[in-house]
Amino acid sequence: MEVRVANVRKEFDRFPALHDVSLDIKSGELIALLGPSGSGKTTLLRLIAGLERPTRGNIFFGDEDASHKSIQDRNVGFVFQHYALFRHMTVADNIGFGLKVRHGPSRPPAQEIRRRASELLDLVQLSGLEKRYPAQLSGGQRQRVALARAMAIEPKVLLLDEPFGALDAQVRRELRRWLREIHDATGHTTVFVTHDQEEALELADRVVVMSQGRIEQVGTADDIYDTPNSPFVYGFIGESSSLPVKVENGEIWLADRPIGLAAPNEPSGDATLYFRPHDVELLDGCSGCIAGTVAASRRVAGTRRVELEIGGERQRVEIELPVDHPAAHKSRVAFRPGRWKLFPAS
C-alpha cells in the first residue's frame, strides 16, 4: 500500500509540531524517520496511523484520502515504543486480540484465531510461548510479541515507534537484522521512527531526516551520508567538521589564504565549509591547504582523532589521522578535505 503525506501541518495547542510536511512512501518500502527528539518524527508516524489528526493537509492510503478515517478503519499495524502489551492477557490472547474484536462474519472462530496466533509466534520465533504473560517475557521477546500482534490484523501498513529504543545494544542489533528479514518475507509497507542513525542507515530502504518539524532530506543511506543537503544533515549524520570560509572569484579562502579548493559555481561571500574528519588528504608542504597545530588528540578504534587549531582565530576542527602518524602535541598538520560542501554562512 502506497502512503502519501501531502502538505501536512500539525499543531498542539497552537505550537506547530510539523510544518507543511510532504512525503511519498512506496508500496513495500521500509522507511526510517530519523531525527533528534522534538523533530516531529513520532508525530508524523502517529498522523499516518490516525492516532492524531492533521491540523492541515491530507494523508492518502493508495488513492484514498484517509485523513479523516479513524485508526480502526485505517487498518494499520502499530508497534508502540513500550510495546503496550495487554498485561492481563496471555501472549496468544494479545496476538489474537485484533481478530477477536472484529464483528460479524469477518471475525474468525476461536480455533482459527488460536491457530493464527501460533503461526505468527512461529514467524517471530517465539513458538511455544502462547501461555506466557507479558511480565514473564524479556524485553526483546515483548518486542516480538508486539510485532506479531500488529501483524495479526493483516495491516496495510506497519508502523513502529522507536522499535528497539528500550533494548540493550546486543539485542538491538539482532532484532534489527530480524526485522529486515521479516519485512522482506512479508512485504509490508513499513515505517519506523528512530533517533539512532546507525539503525536508520543500516535497516531502511530510504531514510527521512527530520529536524524541528520539517523534513530535511529524504534518500538512501548513500545519498544521506555522501551528499547531505543541509548543515543540519551534515552535522546529524556521521561525524563532520566545519570552518568559516570566504568565497572569492570561485576560490575558497580561509582568512587570508586560499586553501586550494575551487568552487566555481558558488557566489562570492562568507560561507561555511563542511567535510568529514576521515575524508581528508594529508599534505607535507602548505601552498593551498588548511594547516593548524594539534591541540588535542585521542585514539578512536582504528584511527587517531586530532583537534587542530587553525589560524589566528584558533578555530578548532577535527580530522582523523592514521595511528602511526607522528603528529604530537603542538606539531603542525596540513590537510585538504576530500569530499566537502559549502553552505551559506549562518
Added chain:
Amino acid sequence: MADPEIKSYEQHHESRSPAVTESRPAQAVLMAIVFAFLGIFLLLPLIIVFHEALAKGVSAYTQSLSDADTRSAIRLTLLVAAISVPLNIVFGISAAWAIAKFEFKGKAFLTTLIDLPFSVSPVISGLVYVLLFGAQGLLGGWLKAHGIVILFAVPGIVLATVFVTFPFVARELIPLMQEQGNGDEEAALSLGANGWQTFWYVTLPNVKWGLLYGVLLCNARAMGEFGAVSVVSGHIRGLTNTMPLHVEILYNEYNAVGAFAVASLLAGLALVTLVLKTLLEMRYGAEIAATRGH
C-alpha cells in the same frame, strides 16, 4: 536478555542495607508503641462490642437481631448500599477516566471537588440536602407540588450516602489510570477495537484491583455512614433507620444488648472487608504490584 523491569522488582524486595536499619531496641520500642496503640484504640473496642452483644447469651443476641425494626434497619442499610455503591462505581470510573485521560479546562477544580466530601463534615453534607429538598428548601415547594418525597425517606438517605462515599472509587482509580497512561487503549484501538471493547477488555482489567479496593471501602462507608444520614433520615423507626442510626436509638433506650448486637454486625462487616482486602493482597499481591508498577 536483561529485563530492567524484573530487575527493579527484585531490588524492591531485597532487604534494606544495614546503614538504614534501626538498632534492635529502637525497633522494639517502635513496635511496642504501634501494638499498644492498635490494642487500646482498635482491638479493645472491638472485643467490647462482641462481649456486650453476647452479655446475656446467644439467644438474647439472636432475639434482638430478629426484632422487626432491627430487621428493617438491616434491610434499609443493604438497600442503600446496593444503590449507592453501583452509582459510585459508574461515577468513579467516569471521573477517573475524564481526569486521567483527557485534558480539559477546570480539571484541577474537578479533582478538588471530588475530595470535597472528605473535607466537609458529614453533618454539613446532610444539611445541604435539607436546605435543598426540605419543606422550606430551594426545591421543596416544587417537589411537594409534584408529590415527590426525598427528605426523611429512602431517596434522601441514598443521596446523602452517595455524596459521602463519592471519593472512594474515583480516588483509588485516578492515580492508577494516570500512571498507566493511554498506551494500552491506543494499542487496542489500533487493532480495531471500538471504544466499548477497549474499555471492557483493556481499561477495566488494568484497573480491576484498584476498583475492587475502592468498592470495598465505598461499601464499608455506605453501610456505616452516620452523620449525613442522620440529618436526612428523620429517624422513623422501621422506615428510615439505617443500622448505625438504629444502634444509637437502641443505645439511648438503654437496650445495650440490642445496640451492641447491631453494632456487632457492623463491626463484622468491617472485619470481613479487612479480611477480603488482605486475602486479595495475598492472593494477587504480585499482580497488583505489577499493574501498579508499570
